[in-house]
Amino acid sequence: MTVPPFPARIITRTVARTVGCAALACCAVSALAMGGGGGGGSMPSETAPQYDPAVEYRAGLTALQAQRWADAEKSFRHVLAVSPRDANTNYLMALSKIGRSDYKGARSYLEKAVKLEPAMIPAHEQLGIALAKLGEADKAKEQLDWFTARATTCGTACADATVLQQGAAAVQAAIGAGKQARVAVPGLLMFASTQAGDGAYLAAVALINEHRYNDAILSLRAAEQVFGPHPDILTYLGFANRKLKRYDIAEAYYRRALAVAPGHRGATEYYGEMMLERGDVAGATRMLAQLDAQCTFGCAEADELRRWIVRRSNAS
Amino acid sequence: MDRPAIKRFLIAAAMLPLIGAAAGVPPLRAARWSVPGQLAKVLTTEPGECLAAAMDSPTAQRIAIGRAAFRAPLLLGGQAARAGLSCNACHRGGHGNPAFMFPGLSGDPGTADVTSSIMSSHRGDGVFNPKPIPDLSGPKSRLKVDQDAASQQLEHFIHGLVTQEFDGPEPTPATITGLAAYVRALSPNHCGAQVALDLDHDLARVDEALRTARAVAASGDGETARLMVSSARSTLGLIDERYQQTPARRATAGLDGAATDLAAIERRLAEDPAAAVKLIDRWLGNTERWRGPLRAAQAHSLYSRANVFPRR
Numbered sequence: 001m002t003v004p005p006f007p008a009r010i011i012t013r014t015v016a017r018t019v020g021c022a023a024l025a026c027c028a029v030s031a032l033a034m035g036g037g038g039g040g041g042s043m044p045s046e047t048a049p050q051y052d053p054a055v056e057y058r059a060g061l062t063a064l065q066a067q068r069w070a071d072a073e074k075s076f077r078h079v080l081a082v083s084p085r086d087a088n089t090n091y092l093m094a095l096s097k098i099g100r101s102d103y104k105g106a107r108s109y110l111e112k113a114v115k116l117e118p119a120m121i122p123a124h125e126q127l128g129i130a131l132a133k134l135g136e137a138d139k140a141k142e143q144l145d146w147f148t149a150r151a152t153t154c155g156t157a158c159a160d161a162t163v164l165q166q167g168a169a170a171v172q173a174a175i176g177a178g179k180q181a182r183v184a185v186p187g188l189l190m191f192a193s194t195q196a197g198d199g200a201y202l203a204a205v206a207l208i209n210e211h212r213y214n215d216a217i218l219s220l221r222a223a224e225q226v227f228g229p230h231p232d233i234l235t236y237l238g239f240a241n242r243k244l245k246r247y248d249i250a251e252a253y254y255r256r257a258l259a260v261a262p263g264h265r266g267a268t269e270y271y272g273e274m275m276l277e278r279g280d281v282a283g284a285t286r287m288l289a290q291l292d293a294q295c296t297f298g299c300a301e302a303d304e305l306r307r308w309i310v311r312r313s314n315a316s
Numbered sequence: 317m318d319r320p321a322i323k324r325f326l327i328a329a330a331m332l333p334l335i336g337a338a339a340g341v342p343p344l345r346a347a348r349w350s351v352p353g354q355l356a357k358v359l360t361t362e363p364g365e366c367l368a369a370a371m372d373s374p375t376a377q378r379i380a381i382g383r384a385a386f387r388a389p390l391l392l393g394g395q396a397a398r399a400g401l402s403c404n405a406c407h408r409g410g411h412g413n414p415a416f417m418f419p420g421l422s423g424d425p426g427t428a429d430v431t432s433s434i435m436s437s438h439r440g441d442g443v444f445n446p447k448p449i450p451d452l453s454g455p456k457s458r459l460k461v462d463q464d465a466a467s468q469q470l471e472h473f474i475h476g477l478v479t480q481e482f483d484g485p486e487p488t489p490a491t492i493t494g495l496a497a498y499v500r501a502l503s504p505n506h507c508g509a510q511v512a513l514d515l516d517h518d519l520a521r522v523d524e525a526l527r528t529a530r531a532v533a534a535s536g537d538g539e540t541a542r543l544m545v546s547s548a549r550s551t552l553g554l555i556d557e558r559y560q561q562t563p564a565r566r567a568t569a570g571l572d573g574a575a576t577d578l579a580a581i582e583r584r585l586a587e588d589p590a591a592a593v594k595l596i597d598r599w600l601g602n603t604e605r606w607r608g609p610l611r612a613a614q615a616h617s618l619y620s621r622a623n624v625f626p627r628r
Binding site for chain 2: 198202205206207209210211265266292296297298299300301303304307
């Protein structure tokens with residue numbers, strides 16, 4: 001399977017400054033920025049602006065917290081241009097719309113968020129409220145039913161019990177108020193702390209090494225909320241799902257990582273390993289060729305994938 | 317390991333593979349795991365190596381193998397290799413590294429938790445317990461592992477370190493013997509002066525690793541020779557990063573080709589070590605074409621302290 005083609009991205013220094021150089025975002029700039037500028041004799045499609053989703057995601061969060069709704073919307077639009085299936089970004093885009101009182105616009109992003117991530121409680125809550133505000137009480141009731149069903153399954157002792165209860169109450173109140181419902185952009189605590197995001201990521205790496213893949217996925221998703229569709233996080237989400245034999249999900253994550261950062265070494269290596277696990281030796285060999293082409297001075301990723309291919313070849 | 321236990325020690329630094337690229341940090345590999353206040357020292361100098369002369373030629377060869385392996389990130393596996401860490405990252409010039417600071421691994425500067433699941437799938441103990449990185453060139457009595465050759469404890473320790481502490485692939489017997497010989501040859505009675513990290517220093521490392529690779533390949537041990545070549549190739553990468561993002565980057569035009577040729581030699585070593593010897597000879601005899609431009613542009617590269625830390 002080939003990696004989707006993706007032109008070299010162009011990242012402006014302005015964006016990097018905007019996000020205040022959160023460690024990961026700045027690193028992404030450093031790792032991915034290739035300079036830019038038009039008029040170099042290349043085709044427009046090659047020089048059209050492309051965006052680093054991780055940097056744009058942090059910029060969007062910063063703007064959202066400062067209630068600069070238009071700036072937030074612009075940043076999240078850039079993220080979605082590269083990674084349209086990111087549930088967190090769809091949710092945050094919806095919040096930007098809510099900030100501008102564009103409930104119709106928010107609705108579509110919230111619907112997409114809950115479709116991509118059915119367990120995303122805040123998205124269900126905001127969707128229920130937005131629907132009530134739009135006068136669609138029946139649809140809002142569906143969200144309330146979702147909360148009821150979820151709370152029943154969850155029980156009173158589960159970790160989400162309180163959040164579910166609060167979400168249900170908020171949707172219920174909005175349905176009662178109808179078009180007069182008060183709508184406010186909720187807090188972003190779980191999205192905001194880069195420190196917590198770094199911690200979640202490092203914890204995930206450790207959990208993966210301990211073969212606790214389900215726990216690792218939870219940590220990675222927490223990191224993803226903070227950093228958005230960062231290729232390292234997507235790669236490890238792919239890795240953890242692969243170890244749980246969820247190959248289709250793993251493949252989707254690897255492909256998303258490679259769409260965000262074409263040539264990402266970790267994603268290329270692990271995708272190649274998964275191809276071998278699924279019997280696609282030719283695909284794995286193509287992945288290795290890609291790594292060899294970019295690892296001029298040698299790299300562990302190529303070394304490891306080469307070992308996998310040799311082992312496979314010896315075994316057969 | 318319970319998650320709260322892990323999180324307790326997580327210092328708010330950065331993401332593992334990407335650390336150190338924040339604004340103002342020089343784009344050099346070692347800067348990723350060094351305390352900012354000591355960057356000037358770490359990026360421009362290395363402690364003098366305390367290497368006792370070998371008693372005989374076979375020992376000299378073993379030490380040379382160990383010296384090159386010590387500087388090869390690919391000796392280590394898992395996260396360490398992916399981050400570009402080699403033994404020399406923690407034990408600069410065969411010493412310790414008071415400036416070492418790796419997110420999730422280090423407490424105080426110069427410490428590392430060698431039982432962390434971040435680096436190892438074997439040795440995680442669920443406790444954040446970083447320890448000072450020992451100076452391998454200090455008195456042997458201060459080191460926890462008995463270095464008496466007869467006991468082979470050092471060899472056993474190094475094997476466990478590579479394969480379990482860092483999840484590395486199984487090293488060859490010659491690599492383990494070489495690393496043990498190198499560590500045994502480090503002695504406080506034979507310390508050289510602090511060295512400046514410049515182009516000639518790194519090129520000498522490349523040449524030494526390749527000459528060692530040649531000798532090892534000639535004896536038929538292609539796998540150990542491959543590690544030596546990978547060490548040389550990695551050092552070429554260290555040279556390359558001193559020129560990238562500077563006006564001197566055009567001087568690296570021949571460097572990529574030199575590294576690509578080494579990749580071809582690595583592949584050849586896996587198939588036919590004897591034939592690879594000729595390729596190594598050819599490579600060593602054909603270096604000036606790409607080294608000349610690098611030397612000429614060195615003052616404009618990040619080998620120059622003034623360029624690493626420009627006045628603002």
